[in-house]
Every structure is written in structure tokens, then in C-alpha cells.
Amino acid sequence: MENNLSQFFFSGIATGAIYALIALGFCIIENSTKIVNFAQGDFLTLGGMFMFTLLHALHVPLILAVLLAIGATALVGVAMERFTIRPARSKETVILVFITIGASIFIRGAIKILWGKSPKSLPYFSGDNPVGILGARILPQSLWIVAVTILVFLILNYFYRNTRYGKAMRAVAYDRRAAALLGINVEKMVMLSFALAGGMGAIAGVLIIPITTMTFDMGVVLGLKGFAAAVLGGYGNVMGAVVGGLLLGVMESLGAGLVSSTFKDVIAFVILLLVLFIRPRGILGRGEGERV
Amino acid sequence: MRSLRVNRLVLLFVALVVYALPMVIKNPYYLNVLNIVALNALVVAGLTLLIGYTGQISLGHGAFYAMGAYVSGLMAIHLGWSPWITTIIAMGITGVVATIIGIPTLRLRGHYLVMATLGFNLIVYILLVQLDDITGGPSGLPGIPSYTIGKMVLATDFRCYWLIWSVTLAGLLLSINLIHSRVGRALMAIRESEVAASCLGIETWKYKTRVFVLSAVMASLAGSLYAHYMTFISPKTFDIFYSIEVVAMVIIGGMGSLWGALLGAAFLTPLPYLLHFFEEYKDIIYGAIFMGVLIYSPDGLVGEVTRFYRKKRLESRLRELEG
DSSP states (O other): OHHHHHHHHHHHHHHHHHHHHHHHHHHHHHHHHSOOOTTHHHHHHHHHHHHHIIIIISOOOHHHHHHHHHHHHHHHHHHHIIIIITTOSOOOHHHHHHHHHHHHHHHHHHHHHHHOSSOBOOOOTTOSOOEEETTEEEOHHHHHHHHHHHHHHHHHHHHHHHSHHHHHHHHHHHOHHHHHHTTOOHHHHHHHHHHHHHHHHHHHHHHHTTTSOBOTTHHHHHHHHHHHHHHHHOTTOHHHHHHHHHHHHHHHHHIIIIIOSTTHHHHHHHHHHHHHHHSTTOSSOOOOOOOO | OOOHHHHHHHHHHHHHHHHHHHHHOOOHHHHHHHHHHHHHHHHHHHHIIIIIITOOOOSOHHHHHHHHHHHHHHHHHHTOOOHHHHHHHHHHHHHHHHHHHHHHHTTOOHHHHHHHHHHHHHHHHHHHHHOHHHHOGGGOBOOOOOEEETTEEEOSHHHHHHHHHHHHHHHHHHHHHHHTSHHHHHHHHHHHOHHHHHHTTOOHHHHHHHHHHHHHHHHHHHHHHHHHHHSOBOGGGGSHHHHHHHHHHHHHHOTTOHHHHHHHHHHHTTHHHHHGGGGGGHHHHHHHHHHHHHHHOTTHHHHHHHHHHHHHHHHHHHHHHHO
16 A cells, blocks of 8 residues: 555656646746746647657657757747737737637647647657656656756746846736836747747657657647646746646546546546635735735 | 617617528528527627626636536436426526535636636536446437427427527527626626725625626526537537637627627637538638637627728718718
8 A cells, every 4th residue: 555655646746747847838928928828738749749750750869859849849939929929919818818729729730730640659768667766666757757847947946036038037927018118128038938838848748758649639638737737836936836736746646546547637626626715826826916 | 888778779680680590591500500609609698797797707617508408408308307497407506506616716816717617617527528327428418308389399400599599689688788787887897996896895706706607507508408409418518628619709709798799609609610621721720710810809800890880980971071
């Protein structure tokens, strides 16, 4: 039983790290525009698909393929901002959010045309011999995922707190006009944040394509899980995204292992709702004073 | 804002068009699409009250649509009760559930409210799929009885057209009256500023909960009508994509207007049928149209119609002055 528990816990951490990476993508867009980018999950699928083509059809070396996949998806993010968000006549949140839903439908349709409906799979980065940790057996790929998530979290945290660009982005989210008056190039910052979010999605996609086979519509479910994780932790909070992601992953895994695997999502979402009812701004979210 | 009289006149005009259409359109396939338009319009009208007038968002109304369909369908099958009665019972049960869900949920704002309502929809959807000994699971629930009036069974697209559109028009009338009442003004005050509204003595949470419940009950009614009209339901119809689609209808139609609800439903419902022709390209075309309307016409279709009408009037005035 104890071994089982630690098995459930660690596999939950591995899944949760993926949710955390997706949640960080949501977080980046929130921290420059205050909108929810529902195409985030599709960035993940795109990243995985680019990786598949680069490795499989073009036989590019692994590291280079990873970098190229991230770069290509970042470009898609930039294109999305340039052709949908920037020309939007209304900057109202609801409308921008629904534009991202339209973009998500569009990207998914494009993936279906370019890569077809059949699932795509790739070998693990470093073999498939499980590693033993505290009685649990973990795939090396899961360790990659956790390590990358930690690294990305540290970099983003540093970026937002200590760099000019990071601070400028947060300023844009806080007040577009005031940021522009301070000489910040608002459009450039928003575009950069979409590039970052695209890259972040691709990182998640590249990491999970060896574990779960990739299909064109995979981004829907994973995107929702990432969104749920971001909300759970406190929307827009970098630390919150990681905490929310790991918690969601562990809850699902424990729910599936101890209660019922068919209802694991129900359990996770019920807990999410209960947390929101008690803490309406997520676990780490701070209540902002509302201007009247 | 248009006056009550203008809105009632528009409704009268819409009703005339609606009741005249079956004289021209006899093809059951088109009538079927029009019936779905009406059902969506009913859901969207309720959502317009919630989103457009009160400023609260819900991406979970597919769940209430599902409750109307499944509660009424299952009761009519297993208890053998008249579908009219089970429809009303389903509305009552949905109302109670919406109250229980609404009170804690409507305290949330922005993205948190979006997630909570989405989460609720996901939970209901998974239950519909997994509790297959009750709901029939993913393969669906067949054999739902149709509505009957005396000896007449409302089993054809043509007969259901009259029933469904009448209910939808009644729903629109009710919504118009509501907007032009004290309650309607309170809702709009909440949309503009919750703090200001509560300072004026409006009990915001009460109004928010009530309009949420009203919109849920309207969705439930539409769901029951759908179930007894199609006589077969499956969870696929009630997933989060449905919830997203109806909110998209609210926005694309024009958020602050009930006529927007009707236009949004009339525009987005048939779109996938029309795009079927493009086969594998239908998704990207749908996505592009969806984005295009939102990018270039944020006031929605109603905004375009109003602008067109104003321009015409201005031109005719100018001509008068010149001549």
C-alpha cells in the first residue's frame, strides 16, 4: 500500500509538471494582456508535431530538433498575435478571449490538414528503464519533465522580477496606457509574450510526445487542465501555476488510484471548485483592490 | 437602448416571419436546422440576460441544457409520464441545482468564474458518459417519447417547428419585458459596476443568482424540447463545445441585445452545416470566420445592422435637405 501511495504520488508529480508547464503558458499571456489564451493547448500539440516531423522525416539531431520546434511554435504565437489580437477593434477581455478560441479551432484544423488524424509517437529521450525513487518506479522521461519544469519556473521567476522586459510586460498588463506613456512599446511586449507562450507550449509538447502519443485534438484536454491548474494556483502567478499544476496532477493520480480511475477528472474538478469557493482567487492569488 | 414598444414591434415582425417561413421551406432537413436555431436562440436569450445585461460569464450552460434533456427524457421513459409534465419537473430540478451552484460560483470573477462554470460542465459531461447504466453512456439514450396534443403526436420536424418556435418567441417576450423592468435596470447597474449597484441598495448577489437560475431554466427548457423532438440524445451534444458555441452566439450576435441572441443563433448554428461542403478545410474556415467577426465587428451582427440602418437614415435626411 505504501509503495502504491508513493507510486501514485510520483506519477502525479510527473503529470502535474506538464500541467504546470501549460499553466505557465497561460500565465505569460495573463501577465501581458490579462486575457486567457485558449490556444495554449494547441501550441503544445504544434510543438509535438514539429518535433515529430523534424526527428522523423528530416532526421535532425535531438537537441537541434527541440530548439527548432520551440522556435517554430514561438513564430506561430507571434503570427497569432500579429493577425488576430493586434488588429482586434475591441480590446475588451471577453472578445479577445473568444478570438483565442477561434484561433484554437483554426490551429487545430490546420494541424489536422498538415499532419492528419493518426496519432504520432517518438522514442523516449533517454531510454525506458524506470528509476526507483522511494519505492516508486519512474520513467526517465518523467524526470526530464520535472527537471525542465523547475528550470523554466526559475527562469520565468527571474525574468519577471529582475529583467527590464519582464517588468515592462507586467506593466503592460497592469495598465496599457500608463505603460505606453512610460515609453514601453506595448505592442512589442504583447507580441513577445505570445512568442514566449508559444515556446512554452512547444516545450511541453516536445516533452510529452514520447509518453502520450500526440493527436491533433490533444490540446483541448491538456489546455483545459493547464487552465484549471493556473486558476487553482492563482491566475497569473508563476509560483501559483507550478503549485496548481503539481496539486492537480497529484489529486488526479491519487483519485484514480485510491477511488476510481473513471471518475478521476470528476474528483479533480470537484476539488478545484471547492478550493475556489473557499479561496476565490486560487491558492496563492492575492485579492487585488478594485478601483471604483 | 431601444424602447419597449420598438422591441415588441420587432418581436411581432420576427414572429410573422417565423410563422410564414414553413410556407416557403418544406424540406424537413432545413426545418430541422431552423428548429435547432430556435433551441439555441432560447439558450442564448437566457445567456444574453446573464452575460450581456448582468456582465457575468458562464461557460457551463451546456450542463443545464443536458439536465433538461436527460431529466425529462429519463422520467418520460421510465415513469411513463407525459413529456409536458417531465419538462416542467426538469425545469424545477435544474432551477434548484442552478441555485446551489450559482450562489458560491457567482462570487467568483473573471477567469475564475469561467473556470468554475467550465468545471461544472465537465463534471456533468463525465457523469453522463460514465453513469452508463442510467444515461446510456456515450452511445446515447434512444426512445424518448414525443410531445402529444390530444391525439396528435408532435413527431415531425414541421409540427415541432410550431411548438419550438412558439416557446422561443415566448422566451424572447419574457426577456424583453424583464429588461424593461426594475429588475432589468438593476441587472444593467450590476454590469456597469457591482460596487456602485450595491451602494444604490441593489442586493447584487440576489439578482446575479436569480438571473443565473433563470438562464439555466431556459437552457433546461430548450434541452427538454430537444430531447422530445429528436427522441434520441447523447452526451456529445452537451459538451463544453456547446457551452462555448452558445456564448460565442451571444458575442457574435451582439452582447447587449436580445436580437443579437437571435441573430447569433441564426448565424452560427447553420454555419457547420454550410461548411460541410469544404470537408477537411471546414474547421479552419469556421475558425477564420469566427475570428474575423470578432476582430472586425466587436459590436456583433446587431451592431452592423444598426450601423447600416443609421447610415441609410442619415443619407435619406441628407437627400431631403439637399432637395
